Amino acid sequence: MARALYIHWPFCLAKCPYCDFNSHVRDSVDVDAWQSALLADLRHEAEVAGGETLSSIFFGGGTPSLMPPSLVEALLREAERLWGFAPGIEITLEANPSSVEAANFAALATAGVNRVSLGLQSLDDAALQFLGRLHNATEGLNALETAQSEFERVSFDLIYALPGQTQRHWHDQLSRALSFGTGHLSLYQLTIEPGTRFATDVRRGGFTPLDDDDAADLFAVTRELTAAAGLPPYEISNHARAGEESRHNLTYWRYEDYAGIGPGAHGRRGGMATMRHKKPENWLDAVARNGHGLKEERALGMAEQASEALLMGLRLAEGVDLDRLASRMYLKPGDLINTAKLAQYADIGLTWVDGPRIGVSPDGMPLLDALLPELVADDLVSA
Incomplete structure (x- = not known):
């Protein structure tokens, strides 16, 4: 059995107004201290969660493309020494499309990165300005071209359902995005997250988010165009050609073990939940004091694990095998799901049942957030 490794780099050049990730802006970063x-x-994580080769590594953030390639190489070299790499390991790094970061792509590929996830977010300059991005559309497309020449696999993100966005505008932008030939796209509807600058702007009347019906129409356009282009959705917001799905993210959605290091990183290993200190300075202090950045490490009960596995797995087009999950959690399949709700929603085409496997249908996916707590058994939700 293999496991995945997540490495968090928390620094950005600016905080995007929609972002609620653990990202921070600092005047300077002591790279040597961060490498140590x-x-x-x-090393601490390998001591307690070793013995299995790594199937994937993901550098997330923050903006990992701001990391010096020498630091990326040092981490990869040590991870391989500690765990070993499975054949064909997927090594992904999130990158912003600034010209400065794109200049590092060749060195990052030499360091061992073989897949890049590029935060284009839009192909429209006005939208990029609204989203607080530091690049323009031309710079983004130049970075995409560079990435496609340097990395074996390339994905990029787009954000849609912006205020006032029409079906025609999104249709044209997504059609153009699909013409670039990448094997993976992450397509996210704009959500207004608590604590972000956008949440403050909306509360003060700065702009009005797109209403749910219009957003649902754009979701339908997304499904239609990506399927026709051979990149169907394998998860609610992620689309890929067969074989180009993000193996790392599938680890999360299939509820398999993964190690997480760096500020704010979460992990799951052997029924344990791990969480690192979130603020960069607090994490550094914890590592200096304890030899690791752990803030919390706790055992998860079987019911809590089952609930997490369902909430993650039902995001996938492949759904969840209830027999397999029940066996893992020492529960009965009937203990996992509200069977009456499942049947009710299956009758109206929002869910499906195929033997022991269940899932949310394409028609149900726009309602996923409302469906999930309805489908998971009450005893698991309250666990």
Whole structure:
């Protein structure tokens, strides 16, 4: 059995107004200190969660493309020494499409990165300005071209359902995005997250989010165009050609073990939930004091694990095998799901049942957030 490794780099050049991730802006970063601390956190995790080769590594953030390639190489070299790499390991790094970061792509590929996830977010300059991005559309497309020449696999993100966005505008932009030939796209509807600048703007009347019906129409356009282009959805917001799905993210959605290091990183290993200190300075202090950045490490009960597995797995087009999940959690399949609700929603085409496997249908996916708590058994929701 293999496991995945997540490495968090928390720094950005600016905080995007829609972002609620653990990202921070700092005037300077002591790269040597961060390399030492990340290596220490990595070694601690390998001590308690070793013995299995790594199937994927994901550098997330923050903006990992701001990391010096030498730091990426040092972390990869140590991870391989500690765990070993499975054949064909997927090594992904999130990148912003600034010209400065794109200049590092060749060095990052040499360091061992073989897949890049590029945060284009839009192909429209006005939308990029609204989203607070530091690049323009031309710079983004130049970075995409560079990425496609340097990495084996390339994905990029777009954000849609912006205020006032029409079906025609999104149809044209997505059609153009699909013409670039990448094997994976992450397509996210704009959500107004608590604590972000956009949440403040909406509360003060700065703009009005797109209403749910119009957003649902754009979701339908997304499904239609990506399927026709051979990149159907394998998860609610992620689309890929067969074989180009993000193996790392599938680890999360299939509720398999993964290690997480760096500020705010979460992990799951052997029924344990791990969480690192979130603020960069607090994480650094914890590593200096304890040899690792752990803030919390707790055992998860079977009911809580089952609930998490369902909430993650039902995001996938493949759904969840109830027999397999029940066996893993030492529960009965009937203990996992509200069977009456499942049957009710299956009758109206929002869910499906195929033997032991259940899932949310394409018609149900726009309602996923409302469906999930309805489908999971009450005893698991309250666990």
